[in-house]
Amino acid sequence: MTHNAFTAGVRPGGLTTSTEIRILLCYLIKNATAPLSQSELENALLSEELVNYFELASNLSELCSQGLIGVENGRYVLLPAGKDVADTLASDVPRSVREAATRAVVRAQLFAQKSAQHKAEIAPCGDGYTVRCSIVDRDREMFTLSLYMPDHLSAMLARERFVESGDILYAQVLKHLTQDDD
Known part of the structure; x- marks a missing residue:
């Protein structure tokens, strides 16, 4: 039985059933270049307004309890049954949604990698903020x-x-500090 998902925060064309959300999650975890964390999935899917936050969290939990995905070192990995779902049912999720979600996951993973090296802290400073x-x-x-x-x-x-x-x-600062003026 297909359960309707909460649609608050989901743009038209986003996913509106729990079944679609679970299939998309299996598909994304299968096709990601590296295992995904929950925050990477949240950043990707919520930024594109493809799913509701509560539905995302609920369906990730449900996939784990169904034995379709597992968690290793805080990252989701696809189990054999989940691979079958991703392979067999991926076409049940609209292609445009799969493509938008995949692009968003790539951006979220890249952002996570860069944030490990590129630090930025915000602190109040008088009438403004220092970054x-x-x-x-x-x-x-x-x-x-x-x-x-x-x-x-x-x-x-x-x-x-x-x-x-x-x-x-x-790179630009280094270039300007080290290049000849000729």
């Missing part, structure tokens, strides 16, 4: 930059952008 950005490699701080931002929203945006592309900023 302290740094790039760390093997426990050595390679680059540090502090910015004043007038409000919390712009500080959050600066933090997110630094995590996404701090390596590009670092």
